[in-house]
Amino acid sequence: MKWTGVNDLREAFLKFYESKGHLILPSFGLIPKDDNSLLLINSGMAPMKNYFLGIKTPPRKRVTTCQKCIRTPDIERVGKTARHGTYFEMLGNFSFGDYFKHEATAWAWEFLTQVLEIPKDRLYISIFESDDEAYDIWTKEIGIDPSHMVRLGRDDNFWEIGSGPCGPCSEIYFDRGEEYGCGKPDCAPGCDCDRYMEIWNLVFSQFDSDGNGNYTPLEHPNIDTGMGLERLACVMQGVDNLFEVDTVQNIMKHISRIAGVEYKTNEKSDVSLRVITDHIRSTTFMIGDGIVPQNEGRGYVLRRLLRRAARHGRLLGIKEPFLYQVAETVIQENQPAYPELLENKDYIISIIKAEEERFAKTIDQGMSMLNDLIDRIASQEIASGKVLSGAEAFKLYDTFGFPLDLTMEIAGERGVSVDEDQFAKFMNDQRERARAARAAMGDLGWEGDVLQGIPGNTEFVGYTDKTCTAKVAAIIKDGALADEIDEGESGIIVLDRTCFYGEGGGQVGDSGILFGANSTFQVLDTKKSVNSHFMHIGEMKAGMIRVGDELTAEIDSLRRDSIMRNHSACHLLQAALREVLGTHVHQSGSYVDENLCRFDFSHFSAMTSDEIARVENIVNDMILAALPVTVETMSQDEAKAKGAMALFGEKYGDAVRVVDMGGRSIELCGGTHVDNTSRVGLFKIVKESSIAAGVRRIEAVTGRGVLGLIDADRHLMDMACEALKVGSHAELPGKAAAVAAELKAKDKEIEEINGKLASMQTQALANTAVEVGSVKLVYASLNGIKPDILRKITDRFRDTDPSIVAVFSTTLDGKASIAASCGKSAVEDGVHAGQLVKEICSLVGGSGGGRPDSAMGGASDIFKIDEAFVQIPSLVEKMLGSHKRRS
Structure with missing residues (x-):
């Protein structure tokens, strides 16, 4: 057999099945459509489930694909072994009630032995233990030697998930050689050793299961096959694992150059190289399909992968963001089959770089906290085991963005486990509000x-x-x-x-x-x-x-017209954003109703007021230009040639609906629109904000919505005129400035009065000072004054006598504050204002602290303040005594 690269293998497989009457479908996106049972597409048949179930009609009865897939159940094992990965491509051929076992087996054998020229004696076949039909086809029609046939049980060779189509499987194995085997005389396909590698699974969906063990033969049985592209490449390139095939190895080499380390020279660095290589493949494709880093769902999977990769970069000594550079190699290696990666290159790289920079800001602080926690736990002698609490793990996740598996991985390296159940409880509590909100919206899933x-x-x-x-x-x-x-x-x-x-x-x-x-x-x-x-x-x-x-x-025609105005404005808005901010802008989501146009888009910083104004002006210029809005249905290729924008990450059918607004905005869209941009009327941006890392949101109104906004603003100005007693809106700025100046002058006057009051209070309280060792102690409850005045009084004492210790409290509006100040010599003798406040506050159910010479705190149990203040002399005396002993 001849060495064959990954890209050539993919092309050879698809062309082979095209020659057998199959329609080549492009890979579906990684985001499942009309399937809430999956977070991410994880197999070749997953996006075609509705075809197999009969819910949707396939474009042809024979289909072949190379499908992008993500699987994350073994994420913590990625890197630690050379077998596990999260991203892979699955080759498959499918029959929807057309051909069945005879053709499926014959074509699989033809492709492997004639197209790829894999030696027949290196291939073995497994079948379901009772599938005599498959056994006869393989041995009598294909000519497989019975010694290369193996019958396996339900766990290995029967495909079934709940109810619905199911059936026996037949798997094709490649014999890697005795040197990979376990040496047992009965070693054969199905053995746990590394000798026999499964490369292709042929699923014969011939039954309809009711989920209770009852199987009814299907009138039109189906074929679903799956073969891992990277695994096939291992066979054709004579390498041991997916990290050594050509396209993947080129990605790893880029990482090695950045880190200055070589693969297979140190097991610890090899783990990190494998983790980064796998995760950057996954994240590049996920972002390319419209997924953005978030704290839940598939966005959380993406964030976990990126942050785990970034952390392993640090283990290799890479301190600066680097994954975005490696993403360029991922794109370059895969763009022959996935040209959309190259088209969206700037966007993908920008998202990865933004997430790396975001994580870099928190990782050091989070790592410091985690290491402190692990040090404390690791140093303890605990018979029941060393465990990091779920509460602490959740704080790391919630505050610093540390995924649980990253915390577990770092803790595990130090022999510390994590209380996953408690962590899950905190996560569930956090999600409860979101669940309640979704429940309020109703569930139409049935x-x-x-x-x-x-x-x-x-x-x-x-x-x-x-x-x-x-x-x-x-x-x-x-x-x-x-x-x-x-x-x-x-x-x-x-x-x-x-x-x-x-x-x-x-x-x-x-x-x-x-x-x-x-x-x-x-x-x-x-x-x-x-x-x-x-x-x-x-x-x-x-x-x-x-x-x-x-x-x-x-x-409701009036409502529909308002909705159409807002929807058409969304299209104009995207065109304007790309003109002002750059072509990295892609739609990340939108919502339009009769009141609002809301548009989410990729961008990595808040828009300036000038940028917002420019975008708003461009949209209004397109409205005033009265551009004709035309709608045509055409092929995807024609739409692409016309320059149509598609929803990022979305996959469309062969025929697409193209909405063209005078050539300024051309998008694929199934919604309803005005027939001329002038009918939008007016456009006004009311809010620009962030909703996720690298994703911004604009909320805007159109038509009557703008008129309503103008009316509301005019009403507010009328109210302001009435309150400030001016006759017209034109007088408002001058009157507002005059009132502000007057308030500033009064504030200054009040501050001067407060200063005099503080001085008077200081003089009166100075007479109550008592001697405690080498310091003079003044303490009292001064209820009814503001906390800032309280602090002024204590600081005035500090500034007038270096040996003074002043402690005062105030209660105002049901809340208590405590302030303390210490003169220079009092501090030198061991009295610490921050520590003193902290101890007093602990006696009254509060908290506080500060510098040695000045501190503040708050109290929740105001009725214990007098009781606590009685202890102040002994607290000061204790500080003085401790200082003497240390001296």
């Missing part, structure tokens, strides 16, 4: 299952029509299908056609009414199910509606 048996998709005519006639296809009440819905009931009505837009692409669903001769249903919201049924959610206001009834659907 509709897809309820509607699965309803034939046909809803025909959408709402791009051109705001009213239409339709037939009721289904009714849902209380989570189940129903035949009718009566007056006063809430539910969901599904029509065979509709003018109501179903929530999607950041645009909210339409509202309006459905009505018949004697019935009215108020639509409060519209959503789409996973199989494209439009769900009209609302309340039955009059009469009764039955399945099969003819209705008239009419949307």
Whole structure:
């Protein structure tokens, strides 16, 4: 067999199956679509689950892909072994009710032995123990020697996840040679040793499982195969593991150059090199598919990987951000198959660099805290084991962004474990509010299952029509299908056609009414199910509606017009942002309703007031230019040639809808829009803020929203005029400046009066001083004065007598403050104002501290202050005594 690079292997596989009538589909994004069961795509078949389940129709019955995948269950083992990785590519060929076992086995064997020329005697086959059909095909049709066949049990060779399509598997193994084996006479595929490496799994989905052990043969069985590209490359390149194949090794070499270390010279540095190599591959592809670092979900996975890689960079002696440099090599090595990486290179590198810099600001402080905690725990003799509490681990996560696995890894190196259960409790408590908020929004996750048996998709005519006639296809009440819905009931009505837009692409669903001769249903919201049924959610206001009834659907036109203005403004806004800030700007999310245009985008610093003004002016200029808005449906290639912007990380079908606003903004979009930019009316940015590292948010209003904003501002100015007693808005600035100057003068006057009061208090209290050793002690409760005046009084004592120790308290509005000051010689004799305040506050349920000569604190139990103040002389005497003993 001939040495073959990763990129050539990928191309050879796809072209081979194309020659067998398969449609080559580009890799789906790593973010699952219409599948809440997965955080990230983790196999070749995962993004095509709905094809296998019959929920969606595949573009062709024969499909082949090379799918990007992320798996993180073994993340803590990545680097420690050469086998484990989080990112990989899976080659696969799929049949949706077309060919079955005969073709799947024949083509797999042909590809391996004829295209790649792998010696037949190096290949072994495993089958499910009772799958005699597969055994006969392999031995009698393909010609496999029975000595190269192995029957394995359900755990190894039967694919099943819950209910649904399932079936036996047949796996193809490569014999790496006796030197990799365990030496046992029965060593064969399925053995735990390293000799037989599984390279391809052929899944024969021929049954429908009810999840309770009952299997019904499928009328049209399916084929789902998966072969790891990197694992195949190991075979073709004669290397031991994925870190030594060409494209991956080139990434590692870049890291080695930066760190000044070589691979396979030191096991400790090898671990770090493997961790960084794997994680930078994963993170580059994740960001390329639109994932950004966050503290939950897939964004948290990304953050974990980046921070774990950054930490291992420090272990190699790399102090400055460097991962963004290595990402360039990842892009370069993979751009032949994934040209979008090169197109989004600036964005990907910017996100990685921003996260590295963000982590660098906290890692030193967090590491210091963690090391202190570990030192304390490691030094203790604890019979039950040395454990870092979940509370402390959570604080490291919440404050410094330390992922739990990073804390566990660092602690584990010192023989300290982490209380994961307690950490999980803190995490769950933190998420409870978010869960409650989501629950308040309702859960429509069940509709897809309820509607699965309803034939046909809803025909959408709402791009051109705001009213239409339709037939009721289904009714849902209380989570189940129903035949009718009566007056006063809430539910969901599904029509065979509709003018109501179903929530999607950041645009909210339409509202309006459905009505018949004697019935009215108020639509409060519209959503789409996973199989494209439009769900009209609302309340039955009059009469009764039955399945099969003819209705008239009419949307709230005024609301739809406002929504369209805001949606079109979002497109203009993105064009303006890219013009002002740069082409690294990509949409990270959006939300448009009748009141608001909210746009999230990639950028790494707060926008200046000048940048905001420039963006706002550009959008308004495009509105005033009255640019025509045209919508066309075309192929992806045509849209790309036209310069259309796509939602970052989104994957589209063969035919796409392109919205062109006079050539200034060209985007792929399924939403509704105005037909001319002039109809947006006006555009005003009301807020610019940060929502995540490297992601900014702009909130803006259009049309009547701007008029409402103007009216609100005018009302505020009218109120200000009335309060300041001026006749016109033009007089406001001068009057406001005059009032501010007057208040400043009064503040100065009050400060002078307070100073005189403090002086008077000082003179009166000086007569109460008592001798305590070498110092003069003055202490008293001065209730009703402000804390800042209290401090002025204590500091005045300090400045008038070097031997003085002054301690005073005040209670104001139910809160108590304690202040202390010490003269120079009192400090030299051992009295410490900060320590004194701290000890007094501890007696009254508070806290405080400060410098040796001046300190402040607060108290929660104000009724114990008098009792605590009685102890002040003994506290001062104790400090003086301790100082003498040390001297």
